[in-house]
Amino acid sequence: MNRHELAAALIAAGVPPESFQIAEVHETSPPPTDFWFLRSGSDDDWEVGAYERGQFDVRANFDTEADAARWMLTTLTGAPSN
Template sequence: MDVRAVEAALRAAGVADGYYWIDGVHEPAPTPPDFVYLRRVVGSEGGGRAEGGEWEVGTYERGVHQPLARYADESAACAYLLRQLT
């Protein structure tokens, strides 16, 4: 499963748009005050977001990203996000 497939699965399950954020794929506007997110993060070896790195699932509340889990594999991160929201 990739980020586009997990977005489709969340929509099919009836999860409200404002409950989740998937960087580059599903970014509700206006930005909700809190949500569960999925984003790609790069370790200390490189600056910014790029190919490589890990996938992070977490919550965003009161302006703070709180990581819950990190995965080397996109599919595993997507499966975790889906489990958290369905």
């Protein structure tokens, strides 16, 4: 699963579009106050976390985009991805 597939899967699962940001794929403007995010990190890794109260809180780091996308999908929907 890549970021584009993740965005489509989250929307299909009924996750409100304003509740998540996926770098270069799904970004709302202006950004909401609180949201989940997936972005590339500083060490060629992928970060997933929550933006709350003006702070980015990285909850998990992954070596691959696919692993990060699967984790975010499971976290936001409660359903594991294939």
